[in-house]
Amino acid sequence: MGHVFHKLYDIDMIFLRFFTVYGPGQRPDLAIHKFTRMIDHDLPLPFFGDGTTSRDYTYIDDIIDGVVKAIAYVETHQIYDIFNLGESTPITLSKMVQTIENHLGKKAVLNHLPMQSGDVDITYADITKARTILKYQPKMSFDQGIASFIAWYRHVKELGIYE
Template identity: 45%
Template sequence: MMGAPILVTGAAGFIGMHVAERLLDRGEQVIGVDVFNDYYDPRLKAARAARLEGRDGFRMVRADIADHEQMRALVADAGVKRIVHLAAQAGVRYSLENPFAYERSNLAGHLSMLEAARHNGVTHLVYASSSSVYGDRPLEGSGFREDDPTVQPVSLYAATKRSCELMSQSYAKLYGFPQSGLRFFTVYGPWGRPDMAYFSFTQKIVRGDAIEVYGEGRMARDFTYIDDIVDGVVAVLDHPPAQGVHEVYNIGDSQPVGLMDMISTLETALGVEAKKVMRPMQPGDVTATYADISKLNALTGYQPKVPLKAGLETFVAWWRQYENG
């Protein structure tokens, strides 16, 4: 085993499980933290956790990251020096119905991890941000850049993620520990979140139910396969900024795909044509996302490898096995 354990928050989540697996694969010790809430089917979270809990070098702690005293004690007692903070309340539409879930998980939770890092000599805090911080922008040029304006969030979720970035900026300056924020662009793949369009569409298409296509299908997303995301997360973890520096990086595929093209690719993977109901844009949604990944590429050599067709085929194969398991 290599050195001090790495703390991964949201370890029973989609990205968290995959990051923890990759770290374990290379011989790291990992402490996972998750609250196992019921935002979506807890059985999926339990199944993800079960994949990790049988592995050497892994320990899962069931806890709320917003409990700052527990988090501070956990980091201190375990001698954690690196944190990958992925736990958060996700979802744009859910933030319209349950705003205080975002206050606790995203704002109080992030502050809790900052305090735990500050008081325990953490050498690098890597945390999840989101492409949603860019607001609703036209799809043009070479993608969204990290130095583009991020002052017009169109959802509470986006506002909390931008707030986390600002908190991290202040803590890096005040207390000197390096931090890296990761602006994820539409992550998909096996063990994914059932509230994401590709996942819920799969369930409905196979059942023969109609899918609701928002924005009349004119939206586009920078769909990024989970293995490519994990490549970026681990590479950033291995490349901390200088003392007192906070950096943000886009992690995306950098090849935006129209929603109707994604649906067509999914239909091919499933071998079933979807019944479609066209709907207007939903409050909080953005028209397009498009990552400029040149900053991350310059730091780590990051380059996505998995095209949407191959990624959705792998997801569908996993989904069939999971559903029938």
């Protein structure tokens, strides 16, 4: 539909695909927030499969940077295009849990379960086009991003939010 509007009405547009966005303010039902809360409260963590499934976790500030770059680009170019915004570095389920454990200073209580039907082994963004055209470059490492998230989590916990 966007392509049709671009061709018929000369409307320039960029579509952005975000890959597993996380960071301060993340919804409490999403994996990193949910797992942090469960580990913090010594609750059994549902651990599907052998821990090798991987996702491309992207820190919120990197997503915002990509959005700003896309807006600036579409304002100065005739374009219809789709860009992936991600880290382009898949993180395994095991690595995600270990990183949260390290920053919380607590071990997870794992409830090992079989892989969920329909779950995919790996997802990650090919950001080559976004790097080339938009000059998008994620800056926050997963470890730094989790440290930032945990600091925020502890702050809102002290305030009595989400607990």
